[in-house]
Amino acid sequence: MSRVQDVIAQRKAEGTGALVGYLPVGYPDLQTSIEAAVALVDNGVDIIELGIPYSDPVMDGVVIQQATQQALAGGFKLRHGFEAVAAITARVDAPILMMTYWNPVIQFGVDRFADELLAVGGAGLITPDLVPDEGADWLAASERTGLDRVFLAAPSSTEARLKTVVESSRGFVYAVSTMGITGARSDVDQAARSLVGRLRDVGATNACVGVGISSPEQVREILGYADGAIVGSLLVKALIDGGVDAVARTAAHLATGK
8 A cells, every 4th residue: 555545544544534735846945845845744734745846837726836937937956856855754754745747757757757756755746737548657667666646537537537547546536626727716616526426436445636625614525525635726825925834824724624
């Protein structure tokens, strides 16, 4: 069983589910992004999704784009992502999944990327623009290294596509709650509940819902039918507006409702 699956299983045994928190590495600078990620775990986040800044972030909303573009302008390089994972895992036990678009992995070298991520203590990858049909190199590299591989499922996915995603994923399946880009919404699309049900029907044991979660109430609602809730834009906005202290307060609010 993967480290991510271990955490989800533990949280489910406690009668709840996992809280997954996203932050981009390198914003507003490398050290602050490390401190912010540590603050997530210190305040109730179970799994870290660490975003690699990319020049064409097609899935990301305005808040995350603002942060990642600033990180790139500040000189972010891919090696900083590995440095961040090493620094964070030295201080907290929560598994870290890198969230990266596929082109940087190809440019770096798929096997080299997998080996580097494993060496610094990373748990695996979330790959929003890679479908299993086109991911043979990553499937082989992750099988060799034991890294988790999280593929996305959308409400528009066919049953055949969902089955392929479930069979190819390890750790969890990322259930996209609504069609569109990331960003906090006042209510999470009801399509999420239906999508998780469809994923269960084709064999998913771990499905985590992301995109648009912005309150403890939404986290609780999602954990009533899914195995994890993924929060990104709300945490990034907290970092932009109030720094690490605001990230800590926001994570604690999501985790406890207080």
